[in-house]
Amino acid sequence: MGTVLDAANKEAKGRAPINKKVTVVFVLGGPGSGKGTQCANIVEHFGYTHLSAGDLLRAEIKSGSENGTMIQNMIKEGKIVPSEVTIKLLKRAIEENGNDKFLIDGFPRNEENRAAFESVTGVQPEFVLFFDCSEEEMEKRLLGRNQGREDDNIETIRKRFKVYMESSLPVIEYYSAKGKVKKIDATRPVGEVFEAVKAIFTKVGA
Ligand SMILES: Nc1ncnc2c1ncn2[C@@H]1O[C@H](COP(=O)(O)OP(=O)(O)OP(=O)(O)O)[C@@H](O)[C@H]1O
Numbered sequence: 001m002g003t004v005l006d007a008a009n010k011e012a013k014g015r016a017p018i019n020k021k022v023t024v025v026f027v028l029g030g031p032g033s034g035k036g037t038q039c040a041n042i043v044e045h046f047g048y049t050h051l052s053a054g055d056l057l058r059a060e061i062k063s064g065s066e067n068g069t070m071i072q073n074m075i076k077e078g079k080i081v082p083s084e085v086t087i088k089l090l091k092r093a094i095e096e097n098g099n100d101k102f103l104i105d106g107f108p109r110n111e112e113n114r115a116a117f118e119s120v121t122g123v124q125p126e127f128v129l130f131f132d133c134s135e136e137e138m139e140k141r142l143l144g145r146n147q148g149r150e151d152d153n154i155e156t157i158r159k160r161f162k163v164y165m166e167s168s169l170p171v172i173e174y175y176s177a178k179g180k181v182k183k184i185d186a187t188r189p190v191g192e193v194f195e196a197v198k199a200i201f202t203k204v205g206a
Protein backbone atom coordinates (compact mmCIF):
# COMPACT_ATOMS: atom_id res chain seq x y z
CA MET A 1 0.00 0.00 0.00
CA GLY A 2 1.39 3.46 -0.86
CA THR A 3 2.15 5.95 1.92
CA VAL A 4 0.84 9.50 2.13
CA LEU A 5 4.29 10.64 0.96
CA ASP A 6 4.08 8.36 -2.11
CA ALA A 7 0.73 9.89 -3.00
CA ALA A 8 2.05 13.43 -2.55
CA ASN A 9 5.10 12.68 -4.71
CA LYS A 10 2.92 11.17 -7.42
CA GLU A 11 0.66 14.19 -7.44
CA ALA A 12 3.59 16.61 -7.50
CA LYS A 13 5.09 14.70 -10.46
CA GLY A 14 1.96 15.29 -12.58
CA ARG A 15 2.12 19.01 -11.94
CA ALA A 16 4.23 21.20 -14.14
CA PRO A 17 3.20 24.82 -13.58
CA ILE A 18 3.93 27.22 -16.44
CA ASN A 19 7.17 29.05 -15.68
CA LYS A 20 5.75 32.59 -15.96
CA LYS A 21 2.58 34.56 -15.24
CA VAL A 22 0.23 34.41 -18.24
CA THR A 23 -3.18 35.63 -19.32
CA VAL A 24 -5.11 32.93 -21.16
CA VAL A 25 -8.33 33.21 -23.13
CA PHE A 26 -9.87 29.94 -24.31
CA VAL A 27 -11.47 30.23 -27.76
CA LEU A 28 -14.16 27.59 -28.22
CA GLY A 29 -16.93 26.76 -30.68
CA GLY A 30 -17.83 24.01 -33.10
CA PRO A 31 -15.68 22.86 -36.01
CA GLY A 32 -15.79 25.61 -38.63
CA SER A 33 -17.37 28.21 -36.35
CA GLY A 34 -14.55 30.64 -37.24
CA LYS A 35 -12.18 30.34 -34.25
CA GLY A 36 -8.97 30.50 -36.30
CA THR A 37 -10.26 33.31 -38.51
CA GLN A 38 -11.20 35.50 -35.55
CA CYS A 39 -8.03 34.67 -33.59
CA ALA A 40 -5.98 36.09 -36.48
CA ASN A 41 -7.92 39.36 -36.14
CA ILE A 42 -7.53 39.45 -32.36
CA VAL A 43 -3.76 38.93 -32.67
CA GLU A 44 -3.54 41.90 -35.02
CA HIS A 45 -5.61 44.26 -32.86
CA PHE A 46 -4.93 43.19 -29.28
CA GLY A 47 -1.40 41.75 -29.24
CA TYR A 48 -2.21 38.20 -28.19
CA THR A 49 -0.33 35.12 -29.37
CA HIS A 50 -2.59 32.55 -31.05
CA LEU A 51 -2.08 28.90 -30.15
CA SER A 52 -4.39 26.46 -31.96
CA ALA A 53 -4.37 23.03 -30.31
CA GLY A 54 -5.31 21.47 -33.67
CA ASP A 55 -2.43 23.25 -35.45
CA LEU A 56 0.05 22.11 -32.76
CA LEU A 57 -1.15 18.52 -33.13
CA ARG A 58 -0.88 18.68 -36.94
CA ALA A 59 2.66 20.08 -36.61
CA GLU A 60 3.49 17.18 -34.29
CA ILE A 61 2.37 14.71 -36.99
CA LYS A 62 4.57 16.46 -39.57
CA SER A 63 7.58 16.51 -37.23
CA GLY A 64 7.72 12.72 -37.29
CA SER A 65 7.20 12.47 -33.53
CA GLU A 66 6.63 9.07 -31.91
CA ASN A 67 3.02 10.13 -31.25
CA GLY A 68 2.47 11.21 -34.87
CA THR A 69 0.62 8.14 -36.12
CA MET A 70 -1.64 7.99 -33.07
CA ILE A 71 -2.50 11.71 -33.44
CA GLN A 72 -3.14 11.34 -37.17
CA ASN A 73 -5.49 8.40 -36.65
CA MET A 74 -7.41 10.20 -33.92
CA ILE A 75 -7.83 13.37 -35.99
CA LYS A 76 -9.06 11.32 -38.97
CA GLU A 77 -11.68 9.77 -36.69
CA GLY A 78 -12.62 13.17 -35.21
CA LYS A 79 -11.54 11.93 -31.78
CA ILE A 80 -9.84 13.92 -29.04
CA VAL A 81 -6.16 13.22 -28.44
CA PRO A 82 -5.19 12.37 -24.81
CA SER A 83 -4.68 15.51 -22.74
CA GLU A 84 -1.09 14.79 -21.75
CA VAL A 85 0.00 15.03 -25.40
CA THR A 86 -1.86 18.28 -26.15
CA ILE A 87 -0.99 19.96 -22.85
CA LYS A 88 2.71 19.23 -23.34
CA LEU A 89 2.57 20.96 -26.74
CA LEU A 90 0.61 23.95 -25.40
CA LYS A 91 2.86 24.36 -22.37
CA ARG A 92 6.00 24.26 -24.49
CA ALA A 93 4.57 26.80 -26.95
CA ILE A 94 3.63 29.17 -24.11
CA GLU A 95 6.98 28.88 -22.35
CA GLU A 96 9.00 29.33 -25.55
CA ASN A 97 7.08 32.47 -26.50
CA GLY A 98 8.08 35.90 -25.19
CA ASN A 99 4.46 37.09 -24.94
CA ASP A 100 2.36 36.77 -21.78
CA LYS A 101 -1.11 36.89 -23.42
CA PHE A 102 -2.41 33.79 -25.21
CA LEU A 103 -5.49 32.79 -27.15
CA ILE A 104 -5.82 29.03 -26.81
CA ASP A 105 -8.00 27.95 -29.72
CA GLY A 106 -9.84 24.60 -29.72
CA PHE A 107 -8.85 23.69 -26.18
CA PRO A 108 -10.17 22.42 -23.78
CA ARG A 109 -12.19 20.11 -25.98
CA ASN A 110 -13.50 17.80 -23.25
CA GLU A 111 -13.67 17.48 -19.49
CA GLU A 112 -10.37 15.58 -19.38
CA ASN A 113 -8.61 18.43 -21.28
CA ARG A 114 -10.09 21.03 -18.92
CA ALA A 115 -9.32 19.34 -15.62
CA ALA A 116 -5.83 18.23 -16.67
CA PHE A 117 -4.82 21.68 -17.96
CA GLU A 118 -5.93 23.36 -14.75
CA SER A 119 -4.24 20.85 -12.49
CA VAL A 120 -1.03 20.48 -14.50
CA THR A 121 -0.38 24.13 -15.34
CA GLY A 122 -2.23 25.87 -12.51
CA VAL A 123 -3.68 28.31 -15.06
CA GLN A 124 -7.33 29.40 -15.16
CA PRO A 125 -8.69 31.22 -18.22
CA GLU A 126 -9.41 34.94 -17.95
CA PHE A 127 -12.58 34.21 -19.92
CA VAL A 128 -13.90 31.88 -22.62
CA LEU A 129 -14.79 33.25 -26.02
CA PHE A 130 -17.53 31.04 -27.46
CA PHE A 131 -18.41 31.17 -31.15
CA ASP A 132 -21.95 29.92 -31.44
CA CYS A 133 -22.78 28.79 -34.99
CA SER A 134 -25.40 26.57 -36.60
CA GLU A 135 -24.31 23.11 -37.71
CA GLU A 136 -25.62 23.79 -41.21
CA GLU A 137 -23.38 26.89 -41.55
CA MET A 138 -20.34 25.12 -40.02
CA GLU A 139 -20.72 22.18 -42.44
CA LYS A 140 -20.89 24.55 -45.40
CA ARG A 141 -17.76 26.39 -44.25
CA LEU A 142 -15.74 23.22 -43.59
CA LEU A 143 -16.61 21.71 -46.96
CA GLY A 144 -15.54 24.96 -48.62
CA ARG A 145 -12.36 25.53 -46.58
CA ASN A 146 -9.99 24.00 -49.12
CA GLN A 147 -6.88 23.95 -46.95
CA GLY A 148 -6.14 20.30 -47.57
CA ARG A 149 -7.15 19.17 -44.08
CA GLU A 150 -7.66 15.42 -43.92
CA ASP A 151 -10.61 15.87 -41.55
CA ASP A 152 -12.57 18.25 -43.81
CA ASN A 153 -14.60 15.48 -45.45
CA ILE A 154 -18.26 14.83 -44.72
CA GLU A 155 -17.67 11.53 -42.91
CA THR A 156 -15.13 13.01 -40.44
CA ILE A 157 -17.06 16.28 -40.14
CA ARG A 158 -20.13 14.36 -38.85
CA LYS A 159 -17.94 12.60 -36.27
CA ARG A 160 -16.43 15.95 -35.21
CA PHE A 161 -19.91 17.44 -34.74
CA LYS A 162 -20.92 14.46 -32.57
CA VAL A 163 -17.81 14.82 -30.38
CA TYR A 164 -18.44 18.57 -30.14
CA MET A 165 -22.03 18.06 -28.94
CA GLU A 166 -21.19 15.24 -26.53
CA SER A 167 -17.80 16.30 -25.13
CA SER A 168 -17.04 19.96 -25.89
CA LEU A 169 -20.36 21.66 -25.14
CA PRO A 170 -20.28 20.41 -21.52
CA VAL A 171 -16.96 22.26 -21.05
CA ILE A 172 -18.58 25.47 -22.30
CA GLU A 173 -21.46 24.85 -19.89
CA TYR A 174 -18.96 24.33 -17.05
CA TYR A 175 -17.38 27.74 -17.65
CA SER A 176 -20.78 29.32 -18.27
CA ALA A 177 -21.87 28.26 -14.77
CA LYS A 178 -18.79 30.13 -13.48
CA GLY A 179 -19.82 33.29 -15.39
CA LYS A 180 -16.73 33.08 -17.64
CA VAL A 181 -18.30 32.62 -21.08
CA LYS A 182 -18.65 35.45 -23.60
CA LYS A 183 -20.90 34.11 -26.34
CA ILE A 184 -20.90 35.48 -29.86
CA ASP A 185 -23.32 34.79 -32.70
CA ALA A 186 -20.78 33.43 -35.20
CA THR A 187 -23.24 32.68 -37.99
CA ARG A 188 -22.85 36.26 -39.25
CA PRO A 189 -20.22 37.49 -41.76
CA VAL A 190 -16.58 37.68 -40.59
CA GLY A 191 -16.56 41.48 -40.18
CA GLU A 192 -19.71 41.53 -38.07
CA VAL A 193 -18.41 38.74 -35.85
CA PHE A 194 -15.17 40.66 -35.34
CA GLU A 195 -17.07 43.81 -34.31
CA ALA A 196 -18.64 41.75 -31.50
CA VAL A 197 -15.24 40.27 -30.59
CA LYS A 198 -13.65 43.73 -30.51
CA ALA A 199 -16.32 45.02 -28.16
CA ILE A 200 -15.56 42.21 -25.71
CA PHE A 201 -11.77 42.66 -25.72
CA THR A 202 -12.12 46.44 -25.46
CA LYS A 203 -14.51 46.14 -22.52
CA VAL A 204 -12.34 43.74 -20.54
CA GLY A 205 -9.25 45.82 -21.36
CA ALA A 206 -7.48 42.64 -22.40
N1 LIG B 1 -18.08 34.43 -40.27
C1 LIG B 1 -17.75 33.68 -41.33
N2 LIG B 1 -18.55 33.66 -42.42
C2 LIG B 1 -18.23 32.87 -43.49
N3 LIG B 1 -17.13 32.09 -43.56
C3 LIG B 1 -16.31 32.09 -42.50
C4 LIG B 1 -16.57 32.87 -41.33
N4 LIG B 1 -15.58 32.65 -40.44
C5 LIG B 1 -14.73 31.77 -41.00
N5 LIG B 1 -15.16 31.43 -42.24
C6 LIG B 1 -14.54 30.46 -43.15
O1 LIG B 1 -14.96 29.18 -42.67
C7 LIG B 1 -13.88 28.24 -42.70
C8 LIG B 1 -13.60 27.76 -41.28
O2 LIG B 1 -13.11 28.84 -40.52
P1 LIG B 1 -11.99 28.63 -39.41
O3 LIG B 1 -10.90 27.81 -39.96
O4 LIG B 1 -11.67 29.96 -38.84
O5 LIG B 1 -12.86 27.79 -38.34
P2 LIG B 1 -12.40 27.00 -37.03
O6 LIG B 1 -13.45 27.26 -36.01
O7 LIG B 1 -11.01 27.35 -36.68
O8 LIG B 1 -12.50 25.51 -37.53
P3 LIG B 1 -11.76 24.19 -36.97
O9 LIG B 1 -12.32 23.91 -35.63
O10 LIG B 1 -12.11 23.13 -37.96
O11 LIG B 1 -10.29 24.50 -36.94
C9 LIG B 1 -12.72 28.98 -43.35
O12 LIG B 1 -12.70 28.69 -44.73
C10 LIG B 1 -13.03 30.47 -43.12
O13 LIG B 1 -12.50 31.30 -44.12
Ligand SMILES: Nc1ccn([C@H]2C[C@H](O)[C@@H](COP(=O)(O)O)O2)c(=O)n1
Nearest residue numbers: 053054055078079080081106107109
Ligand atom coordinates in the same frame (compact mmCIF):
# COMPACT_ATOMS: atom_id res chain seq x y z
N1 LIG C 1 -7.88 19.95 -27.69
C1 LIG C 1 -7.83 19.31 -28.90
C2 LIG C 1 -7.93 20.04 -30.09
C3 LIG C 1 -7.91 19.35 -31.28
N2 LIG C 1 -7.78 18.02 -31.29
C4 LIG C 1 -7.76 17.25 -32.55
C5 LIG C 1 -9.14 16.67 -32.82
C6 LIG C 1 -9.75 17.71 -33.72
O1 LIG C 1 -10.81 17.18 -34.49
C7 LIG C 1 -8.53 18.08 -34.55
C8 LIG C 1 -8.61 19.38 -35.25
O2 LIG C 1 -8.76 20.47 -34.33
P1 LIG C 1 -9.19 21.91 -34.88
O3 LIG C 1 -8.09 22.39 -35.76
O4 LIG C 1 -10.46 21.70 -35.63
O5 LIG C 1 -9.38 22.79 -33.69
O6 LIG C 1 -7.45 18.07 -33.63
C9 LIG C 1 -7.67 17.34 -30.10
O7 LIG C 1 -7.56 16.10 -30.11
N3 LIG C 1 -7.68 17.99 -28.92
Ligand SMILES: [Mg+2]
Nearest residue numbers: 035036052054
Ligand atom coordinates in the same frame (compact mmCIF):
# COMPACT_ATOMS: atom_id res chain seq x y z
MG1 LIG D 1 -9.25 26.15 -36.47
